[in-house]
Amino acid sequence: MTPTHGNACVRASMNAIVARAPKAHTVLLSLLLAACGSPAATVRTDPAPSPLPEPRYERPAADRPRAYVAPGASLTIPVMGIRPEQLRDSYEDPRGGARLHHAIDIMAPAGSPVVAAADGSILKLRTGGNGGITIYQIAPDGRTLYYYAHLQRYAAGMREGLPIQRGQVIAYVGDTGNAGAGNYHLHFSVGRLTDPRRWWESENTNPYPLLAGDYARARVATGGR
Ligand SMILES: [Zn+2]
Numbered sequence: 001m002t003p004t005h006g007n008a009c010v011r012a013s014m015n016a017i018v019a020r021a022p023k024a025h026t027v028l029l030s031l032l033l034a035a036c037g038s039p040a041a042t043v044r045t046d047p048a049p050s051p052l053p054e055p056r057y058e059r060p061a062a063d064r065p066r067a068y069v070a071p072g073a074s075l076t077i078p079v080m081g082i083r084p085e086q087l088r089d090s091y092e093d094p095r096g097g098a099r100l101h102h103a104i105d106i107m108a109p110a111g112s113p114v115v116a117a118a119d120g121s122i123l124k125l126r127t128g129g130n131g132g133i134t135i136y137q138i139a140p141d142g143r144t145l146y147y148y149a150h151l152q153r154y155a156a157g158m159r160e161g162l163p164i165q166r167g168q169v170i171a172y173v174g175d176t177g178n179a180g181a182g183n184y185h186l187h188f189s190v191g192r193l194t195d196p197r198r199w200w201e202s203e204n205t206n207p208y209p210l211l212a213g214d215y216a217r218a219r220v221a222t223g224g225r
Pocket residue numbers: 101103104105186187188
């Protein structure tokens with residue numbers, strides 16, 4: 001998405017809304033804004049942000065790694081032990097030719113537990129190709145898709161159709177597929193299926209602001225990367 005997309009999208013939404021009956025305004029606005037996504041480049045924040053609150057732990061436990069949820073984020077960071085300030089926005093990084101990355105790469109030690117970023121169920125478990133060992137997770141809405149790639153292995157008991165909960169360990173970080181030997185990271189994307197039967201095709205949105213929340217907004221405000 002370009003930096004101007006968000007504003008144009010909102011303008012288009014408002015124009016669409018004034019043509020509708022007043023009763024439908026709220027629902028329609030939510031739907032349109034949801035469809036517009038939340039590109040980090042359009043976020044406006046106070047130029048002198050106050051200190052950020054600490055991220056909370058998804059699974060409080062003293063004796064094991066934790067998955068973090070950043071303040072203001074809608075998704076759990078899907079690798080245990082990775083904090084929001086360790087995330088880097090790589091959504092628009094080039095990936096050969098005209099292709100863009102359209103995902104986030106979360107660098108982490110081999111074998112780090114990968115957790116579900118949200119509730120849903122396992123749609124597909126696939127091995128081979130550029131993603132290597134992968135998980136396709138579908139949200140309860142039947143449209144939102146979470147994709148986890150370059151996995152080392154699945155967690156015990158994973159099977160297609162299995163309901164999974166946010167924060168649940170589903171796999172472990174690896175370097176399978178085209179990650180490059182020793183380049184251990186989780187490739188994670190968030191998309192929306194245009195046709196629920198074509199699970200391999202999705203319109204992706206940038207997962208970085210969804211994972212980093214207020215930390216992403218603070219970076220935009222300070223111009224940091
Ligand atoms: Zn990637």
